[in-house]
Amino acid sequence: MSGNRIISGPETFDIDAREAQVVGNPRIGPLTAEEFTDEARQLVAETFAQVEAIDKSDIPDIFGILFKHPGLYRAQMQLGNELGRNGCIPPRERELAILRVAWLSRAPFEWGQHLVYGKNLGLSVEDVERITHGSDADGWAEHDRAIIRAVEELMGDYAIADATWDILAKSWTEAQLMELPGLVGHYLMTALIYNTLRIDLLEGNSGLRRR
Template sequence: MTRLEPVPYEKWDAEALKPLTGGRQVPPSNALGLLVRHPRLAKAFLTFNTHLLMRSSLPPKTRELVILRVAWRRRCRYEWAQHVLIGRQEGVSEKDLAGIRAGDPTLLNRAVDELDTVSALSDATYAELAEELDEHQLMDLVFTVGAYGALAMAFNTFEVELDPGIDDGGFGVGAD
């Protein structure tokens, strides 16, 4: 049972969602229904999050692997389920998902784990990332981990339920 019921779709504040939607209609979502409970916060956060999700300099598959590792580490079922769907569209494979769940020692898993654990990257991890990513991509990676960590915290705290028709993307499979 959710702690804060999402605002019903027909009562959404379109202005609060404008940074994400650009004024176009979007389908119902428990996450957006939660955010529009606080329109000023929704507008501010969605401006930032829209950059990370739609305008990030990270390759889309990389972005999704990072978000999925955050969701897994934070045990955020809602974030995991949504980004398994998005990730699959961006080329994330079942093998990738299994590696995220298992904590395989990939560079991206290591980066997310370090950022989530100590809020910094080790010199070795930073150097490896800097060989593959430019400075904008490095910044987008760090801010993606932070933003999706905050979202996971909110989704978990307010017990946001999966949207109708969405399965949990294998959330209950495997463990770190």
């Protein structure tokens, strides 16, 4: 039945149990310094392009793991950069969508990292709490509620419903409407990879408890 998997209210779960399941003791170990190929070194340069001196000993293990599939990493990075730097969805609204993806995916790494980005872009403590309670929560502006609802529909029914589309179309361009499913798909893919590989949280990232 269409829509029967859509979660529009609170997605409650045991945070400690979830993080024990998907964080720590990565299933694939990182490359050692001796194992870095020319392609991996190029990925280091591309990833840390703003850093003048790159010391491989300072590279977080996450990159040493992801560089074991350089083609996948490069494609993921390129799409992420396109959506983040050149995307047409306003940054605050983009982070609203990403955070709902992260919460529904129960993805500690993605939630913790993007919560910082979202708050820097203007998401309030109340916004963050509402994200965990979904599109049914009180207090959403109509457009923001539709963004959250669209994420829920994409993850639960693999399509945006007409009513949600019509609200978004009041203020978004066709390009923005096209971009949203791609954005959700990209960050769902990232959550699936990080959760499955059990990627460790970076320093300062407190995972799903972060607010």
